[in-house]
Amino acid sequence: MAVALGATTSVISRSPAKAADARRLGAHAFVLSTDPEQLAQARDTFDVVIDTVSTPHDLGPYLRLVAMDGTLSSLGHLGPVTVETMDLLLGRKRLSSAGSGGRPATAAMLEFCAANGITAEIELLPSARVNEALDRLGRNDVRYRFVLDLSDLN
Known part of the structure; x- marks a missing residue:
C-alpha cells in the first residue's frame, strides 16, 4: 500500500527468505532484523516504521x-509493553497505534486496494484442514x- 501511495519503502524482517517477496511486492530495500550490522x-533512517509483529x-x-x-x-495488540524512554527522547x-478505522475507513482502504491491484498474500485451506493449519x-x-x-461446512 505504501508503494502505491508513492512512499519509498523498506521491509524489516527476521527471515531472509522474505527478501525476494519484499522486492517483488515493491519494497525498495530489505533489512534483516537479526543482523546487527x-x-x-x-538506525535513525525511517520517518515511519509500521510494526506488524503480532x-x-x-x-x-x-x-x-x-x-x-x-x-x-x-498495528497489533501486544499486551503490556515496556519502552525505554531514552529510545523515545x-x-x-x-x-502510536493504528487502532481501528471502522467501516468507512475499511471501505475506503478496500476501494484503494481494488483500484491499485493490491491483494493479500495468503494460503487458502478448506476448513476441514483447520488442525493442519494450527499445527x-x-x-x-x-x-x-x-x-x-x-x-465446506453445512
Missing part, C-alpha cells in the same frame, strides 16, 4: 530505526497468513 546501518516483542530495536521526529506505529520519537502455525510454517474456506 544491517540494524546499525538502518506477538509480544521488544519495541526498542524498532524505535532505534526511527529518524528524528519519526513514528513507530504498532533521543530523536523526539513517537510511539503449521505452531511450527511457524505458514507463508504470511492462512485463510480457512468455510464453504
Whole structure:
C-alpha cells in the first residue's frame, strides 16, 4: 500500500527468505532484523516504521530505526509493553497505534486496494484442514497468513 501511495519503502524482517517477496511486492530495500550490522546501518533512517509483529516483542530495536521526529506505529495488540524512554527522547520519537478505522475507513482502504491491484498474500485451506493449519502455525510454517474456506461446512 505504501508503494502505491508513492512512499519509498523498506521491509524489516527476521527471515531472509522474505527478501525476494519484499522486492517483488515493491519494497525498495530489505533489512534483516537479526543482523546487527544491517540494524546499525538502518538506525535513525525511517520517518515511519509500521510494526506488524503480532506477538509480544521488544519495541526498542524498532524505535532505534526511527529518524528524528519519526513514528513507530504498532498495528497489533501486544499486551503490556515496556519502552525505554531514552529510545523515545533521543530523536523526539513517537510511539502510536493504528487502532481501528471502522467501516468507512475499511471501505475506503478496500476501494484503494481494488483500484491499485493490491491483494493479500495468503494460503487458502478448506476448513476441514483447520488442525493442519494450527499445527503449521505452531511450527511457524505458514507463508504470511492462512485463510480457512468455510464453504465446506453445512
